[in-house]
Every structure is written in C-alpha cells, then in structure tokens.
Amino acid sequence: MPLNKEIQPGDNDELTRERLQATFDTQQMAAVLWDSDLARKRRELAKKVDKLTVLHDSKDMAFMTREEKLSENARKVVQMFAHMADIVEDPSDYAEVFHLSCNAIGHEGHPLAVHFVMFIPALQAQADDEQKEKWLMPALSLQLIGTYAQTELGHGTNLRALETTATFDKATDEFVIHTPTVTALKWWPGNLGKSSNHAIVSANLIIDGKAYGHHNFMVQIRDENTHKPLKGITVGDIGPKMAYNASDNGFLGFDHHRIPRRNMLMRHAKVDKNGAYTKPSHAKIGYSAMVHVRSVMIGHQGMFLGAASTIAIRYSLVRRQGEIKEGSGEVKILDYQTQQHRLFPQLARAYVFMFAGKEVRELYQKVLNDMEKGETTLLADLHALTSGLKSVVTHLCGAGMEQCRMACGGHGYSRASGIPEIWGVAVGGCTYEGENMVMLLQLARYLMKAVKEAKKGRSLGRLVDYLLLPQDKHSLIGRVPQGEYGPHLAAFEHIARRQIFKVADELAKLQDRGMSKEIAWQKKAVELQRAARLHTRFYLAACFHRKVQSVVDGRIREALADLYHLHLNYELLDMVNYALEDAYLKADQVDFIREDMYRLLETIRPSAISLVDAFEFTDRELRSVLGRRDGHVYENLYKWAKESELNRADVRQADLQTV
Numbered sequence: 083m084p085l086n087k088e089i090q091p092g093d094n095d096e097l098t099r100e101r102l103q104a105t106f107d108t109q110q111m112a113a114v115l116w117d118s119d120l121a122r123k124r125r126e127l128a129k130k131v132d133k134l135t136v137l138h139d140s141k142d143m144a145f146m147t148r149e150e151k152l153s154e155n156a157r158k159v160v161q162m163f164a165h166m167a168d169i170v171e172d173p174s175d176y177a178e179v180f181h182l183s184c185n186a187i188g189h190e191g192h193p194l195a196v197h198f199v200m201f202i203p204a205l206q207a208q209a210d211d212e213q214k215e216k217w218l219m220p221a222l223s224l225q226l227i228g229t230y231a232q233t234e235l236g237h238g239t240n241l242r243a244l245e246t247t248a249t250f251d252k253a254t255d256e257f258v259i260h261t262p263t264v265t266a267l268k269w270w271p272g273n274l275g276k277s278s279n280h281a282i283v284s285a286n287l288i289i290d291g292k293a294y295g296h297h298n299f300m301v302q303i304r305d306e307n308t309h310k311p312l313k314g315i316t317v318g319d320i321g322p323k324m325a326y327n328a329s330d331n332g333f334l335g336f337d338h339h340r341i342p343r344r345n346m347l348m349r350h351a352k353v354d355k356n357g358a359y360t361k362p363s364h365a366k367i368g369y370s371a372m373v374h375v376r377s378v379m380i381g382h383q384g385m386f387l388g389a390a391s392t393i394a395i396r397y398s399l400v401r402r403q404g405e406i407k408e409g410s411g412e413v414k415i416l417d418y419q420t421q422q423h424r425l426f427p428q429l430a431r432a433y434v435f436m437f438a439g440k441e442v443r444e445l446y447q448k449v450l451n452d453m454e455k456g457e458t459t460l461l462a463d464l465h466a467l468t469s470g471l472k473s474v475v476t477h478l479c480g481a482g483m484e485q486c487r488m489a490c491g492g493h494g495y496s497r498a499s500g501i502p503e504i505w506g507v508a509v510g511g512c513t514y515e516g517e518n519m520v521m522l523l524q525l526a527r528y529l530m531k532a533v534k535e536a537k538k539g540r541s542l543g544r545l546v547d548y549l550l551l552p553q554d555k556h557s558l559i560g561r562v563p564q565g566e567y568g569p570h571l572a573a574f575e576h577i578a579r580r581q582i583f584k585v586a587d588e589l590a591k592l593q594d595r596g597m598s599k600e601i602a603w604q605k606k607a608v609e610l611q612r613a614a615r616l617h618t619r620f621y622l623a624a625c626f627h628r629k630v631q632s633v634v635d636g637r638i639r640e641a642l643a644d645l646y647h648l649h650l651n652y653e654l655l656d657m658v659n660y661a662l663e664d665a666y667l668k669a670d671q672v673d674f675i676r677e678d679m680y681r682l683l684e685t686i687r688p689s690a691i692s693l694v695d696a697f698e699f700t701d702r703e704l705r706s707v708l709g710r711r712d713g714h715v716y717e718n719l720y721k722w723a724k725e726s727e728l729n730r731a732d733v734r735q736a737d738l739q740t741v
C-alpha cells in the first residue's frame with residue numbers, strides 16, 4: 083500500500099510518480115491539519131455528496147449570470163438542508179456543515195450564510211433566555227432567516243457615528259427604528275437584499291432624548307408568507323461585487339418602524355418598561371458576533387490559501403515548460419527554484435493559518451464559557467489576538483493567492499483555474515469583520531497598554547508575556563549546531579518586542595514634548611500597525627512551533643518541521659530590515675538564512691504533492707481544472723472552454739457588427 087492514499091487508477095502518470103515519493107501517510111497528515119475525527123467526517127461526507135446529484139452544480143458557476151448563481155445556490159442550500167441528516171454526522175458541528183457547504187455550494191455565498199455565521203451566533207451570545215426561547219429554535223429550523231445589519235452607507239469602521247436610531251416610546255413600550263438620512267441606510271449586510279426576513283440591526287439607542295450608543299435590535303423586515311418588505315421598510319440588493327456574487331448583500335432603510343421593547347437583545351444591556359437603562363458588564367461584550375466570525379475566518383483563510391496552493395502545485399507538476407539543461411527535455415515547472423520559492427512559502431502559510439485558526443477557536447470557546455459565568459477577563463486578549471490574526475492572515479492570504487495565480491501563467495488568469503473566485507472571496511476578508519488597518523491599530527492600542535504594564539514588571543496577558551523578557555543584543559542564528567531553529571523563533575520575538583517598545587518610547591517622547599496623546603498616535607500610526615503585524619507574525623511562528631512539537635509520528639513531524647523551518651526563514655527574510663536596524667542580525671547570518679531556505683525548498687520538493695493532497699480537497703470543492711486531483715488538465719481545459727456561452731453558435735448576430 084503506497085503511503086500516499088491519493089493514488090487512484092486513471093491518474094496522470096506524472097502525478098502518480100510524484101505521489102509515490104511520499105515519505106508520510108497523507109491521511110495522517112490530514113488528521114494533523116483537520117483533526118482526525120473531522121478528517122474522517124470530511125472524507126465520508128464527500129463520498130455522500132458525490133452520490134447526491136441534487137447537490138451538484140447544474141453547470142460550471144463561471145458561466146452563470148449573477149441571477150443564475152443566486153438561484154442555483156438557493157436551490158442547493160434547500161437541498162443541503164433537506165438531506166442534512168443523511169450526510170452529516172452532527173448538524174451542530176460547524177466544521178462539518180461548512181465542509182458540506184464547500185462541496186455543494188462553493189465559496190461565493192448562499193442565502194443562509196450570514197444567518198448561520200452571524201445571525202445565530204449573535205442571538206446565542208446577546209439574547210436573554212426568554213428571547214432565545216422565542217427566536218433561536220425558529221432560527222435553527224429556518225422558520226425565520228436573519229442577517230446582521232451594522233454597516234451603513236456613510237459609516238463602517240466608526241461605529242459611534244452610526245446614524246440609525248432606536249428611540250424608546252414609553253407610552254407604547256416600543257422602539258421606533260428610523261433611518262434619518264441617506265447615509266444612515268444599512269449597506270452591505272449579506273443575504274439582506276433578497277433572502278432574509280429578519281435582521282439584527284445596530285442602532286443608536288435613545289431614551290428620553292439621551293443617546294446610549296449603538297445596541298442590537300431584532301427587526302422583522304419581510305412578511306413570513308409573502309416575503310414582501312413590511313410597511314416602513316425599504317430593502318434591496320447593492321449590486322455586483324468583486325466576488326461573493328452568489329450572495330445578496332443589501333441595503334435597508336426604516337421609516338419610523340415600530341418594534342416591541344423586548345426586541346432589543348437584552349442579555350447584557352437592558353431597558354425596562356420605565357425606560358431605565360442597565361449597561362453591560364463589559365464595554366465590548368456586544369462584539370461577540372464579530373469576534374466569532376473573526377475566530378472562524380482565520381482557519382477558513384488558511385483553507386483558501388491551501389486550495390490555491392493545491393491548484394498551483396498540482397498544475398506545476400503537470401505543466402512542462404523550458405529546459406534546465408539544454409537538450410535534456412522540458413522540465414516540470416515546479417523544478418524551477420523560483421517556482422518553489424513562489425509556492426512553498428504559501429503552502430507553509432496555509433498550514434500555519436489552519437493551526438492558528440484552531441487555537442483561536444478554542445480560545446473563543448473558552449471565552450464564551452467564561453462569559454456564561456459573567457467572567458470577561460479573557461475577552462480583551464481574544465479581541466486583540468483575533469484583530470491581529472484577522473488582519474495579517476487575510477493580507478498574507480491575498481498576497482499568497484496572487485503568487486499562486488501568477489505561478490500558473492496564463493491559465494491561472496482563466497476562471498478555469500478556480501483561483502480568481504477563491505481569491506475574490508478571500509480578500510473580502512481584509513475588509514469585513516473590521517477593516518484590517520483599523521484592526522491592527524486596535525491591537526497596537528492593546529500592545530501599548532501591555533508595555534505600560536511590562537514596565538511595572540507585570541504582564542497584561544499570556545500573549546504578551548514576552549514583553550517582560552530582556553532583549554538579547556545579537557542573534558544566535560548560524561552560531562548554533564545546524565538544524566537548531568530556536569534562535570530563529572527568538573528572532574521573531576526580538577523583532578516584535580523591539581518594535582513595540584520603540585514605538586511606545588517614541589509616543590512617550592512626543593507627549594513629553596507637549597503633544598496630545600491623539601496627535602502623537604497619528605504621528606506614529608504606521609509604526610504602531612507595524613508593531614501589531616510583527617507581534618502577530620511572532621504569534622504565528624510560535625503557533626507553528628507548538629504544532630510541530632505536538633506531533634508524535636516521526637515522519638509527519640519531520641515533513642511538518644521542514645515546512646515550519648521554511649516558514650521561519652522566509653518570513654524572517656521578509657522582515658529582515660527590522661533585525662538589521664539594531665544589528666541583531668549580521669550580513670553573514672542573513673546569508674545563512676537564505677541558503678538554508680534554498681536547501682529547504684529542495685528538501686520539500688519531493689513531498690510537495692503529498693503536502694497539498696493532505697488538505698484532502700475534493701475536485702468538487704476546488705472547482706478548478708488546473709488543480710484536478712488526477713492531473714488531466716489539458717483535455718479538460720479544452721472541454722471547459724467549449725462550455726463558454728460564446729460557443730453556443732459559431733456566429734452570433736453581434737459578431738456580424740464588426741465585420
């Protein structure tokens with residue numbers, strides 16, 4: 083039995099030869115990436131979806147109009163729920179259901195996406211017991227379909243400036259929801275435009291003329307039977323986007339629309355019938371729905387980059403172009419060092435983003451459990467961690483996927499590669515759930531607080547403990563026996579710590595000179611977001627280290643360690659200017675890192691196919707001709723092109739206009 087369980091009869095010979103070189107069992111590696119139980123569930127689920135033709139794309143999504151995509155995904159999501167009990171082992175297992183959705187529907191969205199990703203988690207976290215009783219079961223059984231409406235046409239990041247109002251009317255025990263200006267229209271919420279009949283709406287709470295800031299309200303927006311917008315409500319779709327075009331992101335306006343007082347989500351903040359307001363125990367407690375999405379999106383981004391890496395690496399093993407040695411025949415493009423240097427670091431990032439996603443989901447679960455008991459100490463840590471990870475991971479994913487696309491040459495630019503669709507979806511993550519730059523600055527604020535504590539010899543939280551440690555003057559990279567990577571990780575730590583303290587000192591100096599705190603912050607904002615990025619990249623490297631250490635199987639651990647060491651080298655070179663500034667690294671050490679990175683590219687090359695096979699993406703899920711598991715790319719590219727709507731007739735009426 084070959085170690086690589088992906089080998090199947092009928093595969094392209096080149097890929098089979100590649101797969102026979104595997105030094106580890108791909109299914110065991112899949113268990114490290116997904117956890118063994120989920121990996122098993124994913125495999126079984128994919129087989130069931132293969133047999134259920136109602137869940138298959140009726141034609142390639144690339145050839146569909148937006149309206150066709152929306153209808154197609156509405157059809158499939160209904161079928162998905164109708165067959166849910168036969169396909170998934172545990173419908174409450176988010177990861178399993180997400181895998182089903184990736185196979186059946188893809189990444190461009192469906193009418194129930196925000197309902198499950200944001201609406202239900204927001205209800206779970208912010209509704210009180212009585213409200214949960216009323217709305218949660220109907221939501222879970224799809225009697226009501228909801229979205230999360232926070233962003234407005236005029237304001238996204240600056241939540242304090244949101245204009246929608248919820249004014250308490252004591253006489254009727256109701257809130258009056260109103261959109262006072264065009265810029266107050268809710269804008270962007272997913273599945274608002276056409277699909278949802280309810281929305282959790284963020285609005286500025288006003289009682290007796292006093293504003294209490296934005297709070298969340300459950301608002302029915304469409305009739306349950308006719309699906310028509312209710313009186314006083316204007317709702318529609320915001321039009322086509324870069325991607326997510328199977329999703330109906332929408333706009334929403336209210337004309338003095340009345341809802342019962344008890345429609346304010348009251349687990350934390352409360353308003354009684356006399357208009358008395360009780361504030362939440364923690365200022366950020368209402369953000370839990372956003373933190374939830376951030377905590378799942380890290381792993382999803384890892385999956386997106388993993389998918390793009392799978393496509394590009396498989397294709398690079400099928401594609402031959404040019405010769406390395408004249409006369410010895412065309413080589414697989416993955417044999418070029420430049421191609422390896424382009425792709426393997428992206429693969430390593432995909433792995434570590436998946437691992438970080440898992441760590442963060444575990445922390446989120448812990449924070450949720452704590453919050454049930456009224457304990458909120460870890461919420462700030464989680465907020466800081468997810469803010470940094472969300473920003474760094476989405477940014478690096480976007481950049482990494484673009485490398486994957488370019489590595490596929492012209493065919494990468496075709497929708498047949500599948501990369502443009504995944505890329506478009508992935509980079510949306512740079513903006514939603516908190517715009518990246520803004521999130522980095524929020525993490526920077528936390529880091530500046532942590533410096534203040536560190537200077538008093540105290541730690542603000544586990545993730546910033548390292549700020550208490552002394553700074554080494556010089557790195558030991560290249561000065562310890564070959565194969566020891568402790569000094570590499572120490573370099574990440576050093577670079578992050580130095581930048582964090584440096585910018586804290588600079589801020590303090592500006593303020594000592596009489597500059598206000600706010601203006602000083604502006605003067606150092608770019609340096610502050612750099613500090614946040616470096617802190618997060620250290621976290622990611624340390625997370626990779628923890629994962630490698632936790633693996634028991636020797637062969638898996640060795641293969642994973644190669645990827646980890648490549649990651650350390652590649653990322654360090656990417657940020658080497660910080661280590662050169664204070665002469666922490668010397669030029670010969672930088673050369674050492676580079677040479678070791680080139681060595682690792684060669685080491686990883688024979689395992690490349692197995693490292694991507696280990697993601698166990700199905701062809702149905704990848705939706706890529708280039709990334710086909712069996713490697714039969716060319717004949718299928720030709721077949722795919724023939725499906726183009728422009729090929730339906732040899733000559734169309736419009737073609738005659740130009741002759």
Ligand SMILES: Cc1cc2nc3c(=O)[nH]c(=O)nc-3n(C[C@H](O)[C@H](O)[C@H](O)COP(=O)(O)OP(=O)(O)OC[C@H]3O[C@@H](n4cnc5c(N)ncnc54)[C@H](O)[C@@H]3O)c2cc1C
Nearest residue numbers: 230231232233237238239270271272510513514515517519
């Ligand atoms: C695909 C997608 C899906 C979405 N889904 C939803 C949804 O379901 N529900 C919902 O409510 N919203 C949704 N949104 C909206 C999203 O949450 C907002 O777009 C996001 O919060 C950013 O707000 P904005 O668009 O107003 O950008 P802005 O806040 O206007 O930001 C524009 C630029 O200004 C900069 N900037 C802004 N403030 C600062 C600051 N304080 N310091 C430094 N720089 C700053 C930003 O860095 C950015 O570069 C979605 C958006 C997208 C793209």
